[in-house]
Amino acid sequence: MGLVPVAAMLMALLAPTTAQAAGTTLTVDVGTVVRPVTHVAAGGLYGVDTGDKPPSSLVLPLHPNTFTQPPPGTQQLGNGATTPCCDGLQVANRVTQLGAQQYLRLPDVFSTFPYNWVSWSDWESKIKQMITARVNATSATNIAGYEIWNEPDCNWGESTKNDPNAGSYLDMWTRTYRDIRAIDTTTPIVGPGACVYDHGFMLGFLTNAKNTGTLPAVAVWHELQDFSYQNVQAHVADWRAIEDSLGLPHIPISINEYASPGQVDIPSIGVHYMASLERAGIHDAERAYWYESGTFDGLFWNNAPTASYWAYKWYGDQSGNVVQTTPQSYLDGVASYDASRKQVNVVFGGDSGQNTVRINGLGALGSSVSVQLSSTNTTGRMTNQTAPNVLSTTTYQVVNGSISIPVSGMSAEAAYQVLVTPTTGATTWQQRYEAENATVVNAQRLSSGTASGGGYVGRIDNNTDMRTDSFVDFVVNVPTARSYTMAIQYANATGATATQGLAYNGGGFSTVSYPATNGGWGNPNGTVSVSVDLKAGYNVIRLAKGSPYFAGGTGFAELDAITLS
Template sequence: MTHLRTPRRPERRRGRGFRAAAVLSALVVAGTAAFGLSSTPAFAAGNTLTVNVGTTVRPVTHVAAGGLYGVDTGSTPPLSQLYPLHVNTFTQPPPGTKQLGNGATSPCCDGLQVAGKITDAGGQQYLRLPDIFSTFPYNWVSWSDWEAKIRTMITARVNATNTTNIAGYEIWNEPDANWAESTKNDPNAGSYLDMWTRTYRDIRAIDTLTPIIGPGSSVYDHDFMLAFMTNAKNTNTLPSVAVWHELQDFSYQNVQAHVTDFRSIEDSLGLPHIPISINEYASPAQVDQPSIGVHYMAAFERAGIHDAERAYWYEAGTMDGLLYNNLPTASYWAYKWYGDQSGNVVQTVPQSYLDGVASYDASRKQVNVVFGGDSGTNTVRVNGLAGLGNQVSVQLSSTNTTGRKTNQAAPNLVSTTTYTVVNGSISVPVSNMDAVAAYQLLITPTTGTPTYQQTYEAENATVVNASRLSSSTASNGGYVGRIDGAGDARTDSFVDFLVNVPTARAYTMTVKYANATGADATQGLAYNGGGFSTVTYPPTSSGWGNPTGSVDVAVQLKAGYNVIRLAKGSPNFGGGTGFAELDSIRLQ
């Protein structure tokens, strides 16, 4: 029997922490108690991770690829390190932040100041409003002081007319852990629920458009969440996104149960299901262990989480430890493999602590399995491979097991092996596994594999103020519709495709679409921050949700990563006409 290495002792957190020391101790104790006397569970070899390629979970959106204070201004981190991660969502401090996080000597990461970089990388962000305060627990003064701060922050966002990626305002952070402590010197502060209601209305008096998210609790608790949602319903102050944290050791094991419980609360109150954000995840002892990141990826994908952000325990602007001195750590490569996934997330069935997240891209004929969590010799069995031919090439790679202050220049290539597909399946033994490391299996046909990704599904892209929808007639089963908004940076509708091409040249971009208006529709096309041109979509006769139309346009792309935007509305674009749904783009 082998064991996971003992998690590293968390460093003493200086200055502002994201929860009080007593709460952190409680979380660690709770995580330990769940597994007996040690937070290090025992591991045994001989387990099998099963991947069912034919069972689709949902489109690839890289939900776990986000961070709390993950991006700073300037080159911290550089876009070149963000692009491969295909980032999803960040939580950043508000405009005018005074927060001094984790021993910092000056505030950082103002959401409006980093908005351009996050947009360029393909991401969205939430603004954490209480980080306008300089300390944690927050140094609340009075209602007049707080409401003045709210007016200043929300007005700053409204006036940022070129900023399109503010996905929500987070009214408070971890109220279950710090509201009483933060307001202890103000007898008139009232309860947290009263504060939520009053602040919600204060925000809506200035900004009626930007979503409001919450409650941002430090742990998931049924009674707290029920009280919060009941109050929000009764006061007409419901959040657009439900938010809580998963910060205990091994709390990835609780994600599905917490989601199920929250959905039952919504049902009991007669409320529609809203997106869920886990905007802080992983404990300080485990956040730097590559396999733990993989466990969270798998848990979030299965549970249908909308977005999740790695916790900010140490330095800001490092993708929460994925980078050190702007260069990759071991965990970076697990997230890079995850970022490489495209097409659909497919079913994985774990055994013991061996788990993973897998994708299948039919246009590339590629299966990408990112896994880890057990020691010794284990097996990955992949079913549903008939479409890849009689033989497949399987590339196995691994990360190192070092933490956040040790760089790893590239993943380790363990082997490249040809397997015969028997009854649609292969079984890949993986020997000498380390339970801390992450691993990747990249499965492709032995012949006929494209040299670079050519087709990009709209549902895999960054979708802003529009909807990912499903259709049996859409390529890969999904498309993006309701691309209807124009005229305001808070409601502009567009799809940003992050593409990676091998050479700088002119490419023909084929856009698959549907337009059931009966007349031409138009959208704006821009790439890499350049000017807009117009794409015209003639009407299609097959109706909405049936993207049978295609148009070709020329785009001049640089070698490497490029961001291509198709927009109904966008800054510096007057707005498109009519309506069109997007299925995919293809570059040739």
């Protein structure tokens, strides 16, 4: 629901949507880790609705990271809707079941966009109602932040043109921030939600926020023009430079609307955003809401997958660590390596004709590997694709740790996947899940040379309030419904037994005990095993220091990974 300047819209209509060059190479370096897999780009604005729209069984494989949803009491009729959609508190249970978090976009309480602002007294009354509703929703653990305003650089004046007392946007930010904190001192506040990244606007915003003690917990802006993915890294660098110039710490960044109306449904454009957002170190990003709500912004049509869905499904299948990709021309992609599975997953696209994917650092997979090459169709949001196209399955000899995979007849609009596994000994289903790949709430992803995959989750400390409870949600996929043994790798340097709560698929909690370990924090050499009864397919497993319906854990424990067997 972004507001794109008229000039940008004209450029979008005139510009080519994809590259026309060919004969390029995407290079993947399995040995160079970028960051843990967290599916940064797997989010949506108004992405889910109540009920089963879109179906949870099809959303779970996408491993959604974060949604931006309208606030409690929303009257927003976006994009021609006849009834308000997907109140964040009404969909909170669904978002939790999907292993995700969400921001509440507060101005979407209004019915129109640009917003039909009435007066300060009306706005502050709405703020009180919305924030109080969230505080009273004691089972909702997934509210990652309040977004004070949407696209103020493009619509604040338009929204308030009939109210001479509305004041400046910066004054509105400060006043509303304080109104929220008078009711809720805990839930993060995010902003500014700019429609276009602009250095001067961001400098003015951050300077005012510093001077008034109203700094956001998460920086938010949009990347909505054609080929905006090319600018993400430069914009992040500029934001970081502003933080440094003002003596401020670096905060997480959310691009909570990305892709233009003409490009959001092109599979390869989604891949370009995945690659650029991962490289830039973005915390989360949400597909833009230009058309129908509750469709994960075009990944579903009539509750069934579209072509773009499969690009995001491959991205959702990534696990372990994001590894370095080096694009050439318009050929780009995002790649992961899961050492426990010895699997390389490359999602790519953007160029036409004959191109190549070269993968280096494959020594751990043996002297030969199996490579499956697949593609999406090039259809948009109103055409379903029931499954990806498997183009070939080929055995490659690994030479000096490398293979080169020719990809012929590429469409610049389609997305592609290369999945590399050993020719022998490959696991048929994922058994090990790293904590740093999971949904981490009110805790921290940390690095350690003794942790599997190089990362773990620590500071899982809080158990007193649904807004600050600390927990880790693992989304797992198992082949059959049965009882599984779940081994938890952990560290506990307290010298005494610690406990956490264990629940799965919304069921009741049991208690897991973690005896003290040797070696100190960040050295997860302890293992405990418990039994979990899982359904076939996707399940969400929560390990919590604190959570609704759980009295709270004792002591402290860090989580490295879980293994199902």
